[in-house]
Amino acid sequence: MRVNGTDIKLDEDINLYDFLVNNNYDITKIAVEHNSNIVPKIEYRNIMLKNNDTLEIVSFVGGG
Amino acid sequence: MKITVNGKRINTDVVTAFQLRNQIGNEDDIVIFNGYQIEEDKKLVENDTLSIITKGAMVNSDELESMLMARHTPNVHKKIKKGKVAIAGLGGLGSNIAIMLARTGIGEVLLVDFDIVEPSNLNRQCYNISHLGMPKTEALKQQIKEINPYIEVQIKTVKVTIDNVYELFNGYDIICEAFDKPEAKSTLVNVALEEMDDVKIVAASGMAGYGSSNIIKTINPMKRLYVCGDLQSEAKIGQGLMAPRVNICAGHQANMILRLLLGINDI
Numbered sequence: 001m002r003v004n005g006t007d008i009k010l011d012e013d014i015n016l017y018d019f020l021v022n023n024n025y026d027i028t029k030i031a032v033e034h035n036s037n038i039v040p041k042i043e044y045r046n047i048m049l050k051n052n053d054t055l056e057i058v059s060f061v062g063g064g
Numbered sequence: 065m066k067i068t069v070n071g072k073r074i075n076t077d078v079v080t081a082f083q084l085r086n087q088i089g090n091e092d093d094i095v096i097f098n099g100y101q102i103e104e105d106k107k108l109v110e111n112d113t114l115s116i117i118t119k120g121a122m123v124n125s126d127e128l129e130s131m132l133m134a135r136h137t138p139n140v141h142k143k144i145k146k147g148k149v150a151i152a153g154l155g156g157l158g159s160n161i162a163i164m165l166a167r168t169g170i171g172e173v174l175l176v177d178f179d180i181v182e183p184s185n186l187n188r189q190c191y192n193i194s195h196l197g198m199p200k201t202e203a204l205k206q207q208i209k210e211i212n213p214y215i216e217v218q219i220k221t222v223k224v225t226i227d228n229v230y231e232l233f234n235g236y237d238i239i240c241e242a243f244d245k246p247e248a249k250s251t252l253v254n255v256a257l258e259e260m261d262d263v264k265i266v267a268a269s270g271m272a273g274y275g276s277s278n279i280i281k282t283i284n285p286m287k288r289l290y291v292c293g294d295l296q297s298e299a300k301i302g303q304g305l306m307a308p309r310v311n312i313c314a315g316h317q318a319n320m321i322l323r324l325l326l327g328i329n330d331i
Contacts, residue, residue: 004285029246031253033286038257058285060249061298063272063305064157064242 002054010051017044020057031058068113071130081106081114088116096134099141113138129214136169140326147325150174150236152224152252154200156310157268157317158242159190164318166208170325172216173208175201176232178223188307224248229255233263238321241267242314244299257288266320270294271313273303280309282316282331290324290331292316 001010016039020027032039033056034047049055066075069084078084082105085095095102096115108114115134117123123131133141147170151158154177165173181195181203195203201219208217220232224243229252233239239256243249249267256265270293271280279294293313299305320331 026246029250031250031257031286031289036287038254038286040258041254056285058253058269058289058291059295060246060253060267060269061293061296062244062246063270063297063299064153064155064244064249064268064310 001049001051004055004057010049014049015045016047016049016055019049020044025057025059029060031060032056065108065110067108067111070115070127071133076108079107081108081112084108084114085116089118093118099135099137101135132212132214133169141169143326144169144322145171147238148172148174148236149238149240149321149325150176150233151240151242152176152233153242153244153248154179154189154204155185155242155244156188156305156307157271157314158240159200159204160311160314161240161242161318161321162204162208163190163211164315165321166211166215168318168322169212170215172218174218174220174233174236175204176220176222176224177201178221188305188310224252226251226255230259234260236263238324239263239265240317240321241265242317246298253289257286264288264290264324266290266292266317266324268293268313268317270297271309272297272299272305274306274309277309277312280312280316282320284329284331290320292320 001008035054039047066073078087081095081097085093094117097106098113115131117131149165149170151162154175162173162175177200179200181191181198181200185191191203199221201221205217205219208215241249241252253265253267256263269291275297282290282292284290
């Protein structure tokens with residue numbers, strides 16, 4: 001699977017929500033594109049990730 | 065040949081810009097030739113655009129708009145004038161971006177913020193002591209009118225939530241995300257990309273402190289999302305927001321918005 005331009009190997013089936021939490025992403029501060037489609041936050045648990053998928057995760061930090 | 069002088073199309077047989085200046089005004093007048101102030105004479109060709117400006121003189125209101133437009137690149141200006149941009153959050157980023165876009169001659173801008181101007185805003189935001197206590201939307205609209213009264217300014221003094229994104233921003237080509245809190249940034253970007261098929265978003269992440277200017281950049285991580293900043297310098301205890309880096313980031317956002325309005329999608 002390609003995540004933010006880097007290839008990683010998925011060892012087990014995992015949904016997007018668990019993948020994000022396991023990788024220390026704060027769900028309230030991100031936007032995620034899965035195979036070039038924006039994923040609504042309520043869908044995170046319904047998306048099963050596969051090894052040929054592409055994820056783009058944008059994290060926002062405070063300040064403006 | 066037909067040329068445009070001070071906003072009016074005229075027919076002339078004058079050969080050079082300075083000859084035209086001497087015909088209309090005098091030798092001390094400023095000559096702006098196709099958006100650039102010239103010091104050396106230039107030969108005129110069909111469809112050139114000139115402004116001849118007498119230093120220190122007040123212009124009539126009917127000539128003012130053409131004078132304000134004089135430094136804009138002629139064909140570029142036509143596209144920017146058609147632009148409709150919404151700015152969400154009028155703090156250090158949004159207030160400065162709004163002013164830059166106003167100076168650029170944008171057609172229409174929507175300003176959205178629920179807050180009022182506080183003394184603690186003056187370290188980086190485009191407000192003065194005279195604006196304290198005013199809604200930021202009104203304080204900024206007032207300033208834009210002082211810079212370019214021909215820009216259409218819409219204001220909405222409300223808090224942006226998950227439920228009103230579509231209603232607030234529908235109809236705008238570009239949304240500028242200029243919030244302070246990361247949760248608010250995330251909400252706006254997610255909901256706008258989900259609910260609005262054509263809109264492009266220019267967001268910001270990471271501009272606190274006084275780290276190197278050179279790590280602030282513009283990226284295009286998703287189809288319709290641009291993010292400006294260094295992506296890491298968060299505002300936190302011991303690392304405040306300061307005018308220079310906030311303005312560098314605001315400049316990145318404003319320039320990306322300008323590029324998008326001109327049909328340039330790459331960073």
